[in-house]
Amino acid sequence: VDRHYEGAWAYSRFLTRGAAEAEDLVHEAFLLAFDRLAAGEEFAGDAGAWVRGTLRNLVKAWWREKRRLPRDVVQHLATLVERADEAPSLASRQELQAALDHCLGLLSAEDRELVARRYERGLRITEIAAELRRNAATVRVQLFRIRQALKLCVEGQLARGMGT
């Protein structure tokens, strides 16, 4: 628990986009892990990876049952997040951090504030929209564009070897 909880919790919040059920889902994953331990079963490989995999399955069920996403869409999303989780990082933590810092610095104050609300404070889009008294769709689109721009910028930085 000590070693894996924080990561799993953040992962759950990421997958559910900060929904209130994120904690319940991560708890369920850990309780399943406890059951497994209680039954004397071992984890094949890293226990953290097992928890993340279980969490993905739980989130998948949650997408289907609570978010009522169509089955085929859920299947696609599950595949995507699994692949995203398993994909090797583009760069080392340090490089990425440096590139990100650089690119964040290029954002306008308004965009930077939006990013901070979303990713530093972990607010949901509807909450941000309420705070800013704007339409949720507008906020979502704006964030989407900021991410695109950041991604391009970071990739460019890394490609130019300017991450560090």
Next chain:
Amino acid sequence: VSTEWRELLDRALEGEELSGREAELLARALASEERRSEAVALLGFEGQLRERLAGAEGEGAALSRERLLAKAALRAKAVSLRAGAPRRLRRVAVAAAAAAAALLLAALGALLALSGRGYPEPQASGDYAVVGSPAVGRGARLAVGDKGAELRLGGYCRLTLDPNTEVVVRGGAGREAVQLERGRVVSEVTPGKGRFALLTPIGTVEVKGTRFLTSVEYPDSLKGERDMGKLRKSAVVTVMVVTGVVACHFGDVAVLGPGMSQVFAGHDEPRASLPPELKGFKGILVGTITSEVSREFNLKIEKIATVWPESKAEAPERAVGKTVEIAVGQNRMLEQHLHALKGMRKGDKVIVEAFDLQGFRLTVMELFRKAEGGGSEGEVREKRIPHEGEGEVREKRTHREGEGEAREKRVPHGEGEVREKRPHGEGEVREKRPHGEGEGEVREKRTERREGEGEVREKKTEPRAEGMKELTGWVKATPDRDCLGILKVVERVETEEGVREKAVVYRIMNEGKGEGLVREASGRRVRVAGIVTPGEGEPAIVIKEFRVLDGPAGEGERRDKPVHREGEGEVREKKLRRDGEHEGEVREKKIRRDGEGEGEWREKPVRREGEGEVREKRTEGEGGEERPKPRVESGGVATAEILEGFRGMLEGTVVGKASDAVILRVDKVVKSWQSSTAKKPEAMVGKLVSLTLKYDANANEALVKALGEVKAGDRVAAGAIHHEGKAMRLVEVLRKLEAE
């Protein structure tokens, strides 16, 4: 309809609803490997972005982790009781077979028990001596010799005791427990047969099926010292798990899995045993803490304040002056109790609702707080026969219309002309008699006529209709539903693992006195009689009779709705005091609420149009001071239209509270912030608004703390922003206002 698949993906992940067409477009887009790769890259980048930027998650994660551990400990207990029960729905078939087998085994077990082979008695073998009792049994202390010994309990626990170990056999059938005073024990517990707890001087290890090792050492004590109960020593407890999972309660809960071990250190306190007169006790005690405070502590009893009707203790009052061990149990109040514990020290006087659930100590139930101002806190209630409402004789006094001021007096038994006024707010005295039939009871309302006291009324109610049920709960108007309102009833169910609470919601139908109930009692606690019809979802109830129980927030006494009619002058209710004693009040309410974290709706009395003055006098536990009462009109719940767009500061009176919300009756709209778009915020005045605190990683700690501290009746100032519909968020500030 958006056609941009990236946007659709974003919306799907965000939880927004997609139209059928949009879902189809997204699915089609993601069928392409190229797009999937792009989507993976997008998701991966967002994950990294969140990971890099979310630096403040540490605290939220830590709190969440604590909640997980508490949940795991609770679950471990529950699972250990459900022998053979399925753990996952997907294993239904297997589980059904297992359940059938378990039933078969249970039946076989019952047959064996009937044939004379009852629950196995504790058995010891090897090199040991029994100290202070003739044989190995509950309460026996075993001192193990140089060759070690073995102890078998309940047919499912095998304890290997190392040389020079000392244990006391505790527990009972299906809930075995051993108190490890010194030495080392390896415990093997067969899963699914029962509970097992190993009590150490500084904490408890609770397990389901598992094998684990526990040792207790006293590093500072002299070798060979045997005076275990008198000297305070540093104790070190080591727990090592071989298989299974154990929950260690050593101040906090730690869950250990196979191969894990942990060392706990603390101070040994003389462990108090449960006096025989408190066996089966359920009630409220007042006493002084005599040990260091952790999840378990010792309490010297000064007063038995309340004995619940369900209590089986024969003479609890004889325990006054004795010391008992009390443990804070795993129940819905756990967090609040742990919070309360932080503020308690040895020597503090406390009031605690405690039940004997374990046989060797008491467990804290709902009420647990410091006693303030001495012994007038606890109320005494008459022990009643269960099945409240069945076969009872009620003694109730009523007043006639037009009485200016009705006073009731009672002549204590055998005391001639001495008359005593009753303190107000105590309600009626019920005398119950055994009654096997729930239906067709006759209630009598009777009064004795005394000079100058008005007319005597005698009223017999009609026999109760079949299907009639009496319930006590909270009413809430639900204009947006297919019923007038809901009645939430919390039932307490006693199980082997303790008392559990179950909330049942009844739909109040638009028949009988339902409309009157919702109109008069929304947000309040009531006792109702009605006909319940089970349904597919929530059961429906047709209200036949009702009585509002909650009046002003006070010290938890029962509050009857004042008998009051238009045009009356002042009405005072007075109460009986028990014969010649100062025991506090006699009341009907089962659970004493102290206004802290109750999750109940409680409303202060309000003055209604056309009514005369209603003066309510309360017997306060501390000095009898009355809280200031708002003089506002009862305006019901604020509508969504009124709340729409509001952002600002409110002042009002707390009429209800839950763990994450507070219900205010708004007295004043102090300020509308610039961003507020509410058209007529002043329309909130006099209305009820519910302010919910968003609990998440970013929850404002000061607000969480303030919410924990306010209680019904407090006047507060609160920051509020409209969320959606009738929902308001509590933001920025929640602070108590000084009494006017």
